[in-house]
Amino acid sequence: MAGPDKNSIAFVATEVIPESPPPARETGIVKWGRENLFSSIPNGILTLVSLWLIYVILSSTLPWILNGVWTTSSLAECREVLAGKTGACFSVLTERWNQLLYGFKYPTDAYWRPNLAFVLMLVAIAPVLFFDLPRKMLVFTALYPFVAFWLIWGGTIMAPVVALLGFVIAGAFFQKFGRSNFALGFFGGAVIALIVWSIGGALIPEGASENAVLSAVPSRDLGGFMLNMMLGLTCVSLSIPLGIALALGRQSNMPLIKGICVVFIEFVRGVPLITLLFVASVMLSYFFPPESTVDLFLRVVIMITMFSAAYIAEVIRGGLAALPKGQYEAADSLGLDYAQAMRLIILPQALKISIPGIVNVAVGLFKDTTLVSVISMFDLVGMIRGPILASTEWNGVYWELLGFAALLFFVVCYSISQYSQWLERKLHKGH
Known part of the structure; x- marks a missing residue:
């Protein structure tokens, strides 16, 4: 019998075949462009049209x-320098930067005072935004609003001290009664804080601001982008x-509390913000005692806060409704009371779900602060529309000023959006 033919024996590899480089169309910018810009004929056409528009x-x-x-x-000197050429007149920014800000x-x-308040703001919000920082920094976060108030407005130190005392007493009331009913503790504490502030404001001497360390600045003198940031x-x-x-x-079981919240939310959501600002400017002072003079800035803060709180309430209510009923039952099975269940189980999950909606309301609110220009508050847009464009030197400059305003608002709003996306990734635990 003849032996096996050598040519019929299968080849067995004795070593690993060296790796070959990938094809040129499967690596680098060529691969990225093929997958993202020219993945199909319609996408390729849209890419070419977009490049032409750019x-x-x-x-x-x-x-x-x-x-x-x-x-x-x-502006006349700008046109002389340009001599008919196409060019922007950015001199209005270098000439009026202080009024814009x-x-x-x-x-x-006193420009150092709002600048210092802005730097301290970054320190104060850091432990709120980033959880890895020491929790002891929250003490400064709690004190910052009163420090910033004194820095920007000046005057006697007694005003922020009285306000801080009102918050401390309101916090003690909330600790006492908020465990059984969050809404009752919150609104009751707010009423107590208002009473303490009213009594404290009446007890502060009228000439206390004259001998203060920092000179008092009326709120009507606040303006520019600083006013938008503060609001x-x-x-x-x-x-x-x-x-x-x-x-x-x-969602409370108390009919009175539930009815007040429903009426408040539905009424505020059905009224335009500009109407509420006119109410703050003209009518809100009639709801306070006749001898009291409520500052316009405070009245605007009250109205804008009420407006945005109504929308945020509906966003959070959607987050609460998205939680399965088993989460509430789990809290009851652990023997937690209402405040503990909300603080440890319910609200953390609901707020995580509500982050995109809350950020959307916050961004819209920050842009809506420009509406205060219609009630004679000279914010950034009010400064552009009023004193700057009304001056003979810069009458006719529009794109440079409005582009600068758009850039400032874009930086702030884009930063808020990026932080919200980072926070969502940080809180995502894979379940």
Whole structure:
């Protein structure tokens, strides 16, 4: 019998075949462009159209920006320097930057006070935004609103001290009664705080601000982007806890508390914000005692806070409704009371679900602060529409000023959006 043919024996590899480089179309920018820009014929057409639109926009705006003038003192001088060329007159920004940021009445020698308050704000919100920082920093966070109030407004130190005392007494009331009913403890504490502030304001001597360490600045002298930041930060900080209280009050078993919360939420959501601002400017003072003079800034804060709190309450109520009933039953089975169940089990999950909606309301609220210009408060947009464009030197400059305002608002709103996305990833535990 003949032996096996050598050619019929299968080949057995004795070593690993060396790796070959991937094809050029499967790596690098070529792969990215093929998958993201030209994955199909319609996507390729849209990519080409988008590139053409970008080219058209940049070809018309880049020369205008790059040829901009920064050193003149009026629009007429800008046009003389440009001599018919296309270019922006950025000199209005270098000439009126202080009015755009601080308003035209805030004392120039006191600019360090809002600047210091802004730096301290970054330190105060850090432990709230980032959980890895020491919890002891929250003490400064709690004291910051009163420190910032004194820095920006000046005057006697007794005003923020009385306000702090009112919050301390309200917090003690909430600790006493909030365990059984969150809404009752919250609203009761708020009423007590208002009473303490009214009594404290009546006891402060009228001439106390004259001998103060920091000179007093009336709120009507606040303006510029500083006013937008103050309104946005204050109203968002106040509307979130108020919105939580309203959402829980709407689910309360007490008919009176539930009815008040429902009427409040539905009424405020059905009224435009600009109407509430006119109410704050004209009518809100009639709801206070005749001898009291409630500051316009405080009245605007009250109205904007009420407006945003109603929307946040509905966002949080949606988060509470999204939780399965088993979570409430689990809290009851562990023997937790109402406050413990809300603080440890229910609200952490509901707030996590509600993050996108809360951020959406916060961003919209910050942009809506520009509406205060209609009631003669010179915020950033009010400064542009009023004193700057009304002056003979800069009458006719629009794109430079409005573009600067848009850039400031974009930076703040984009930062809020990016933080919310980071927070969602941080809180995502895979279940």
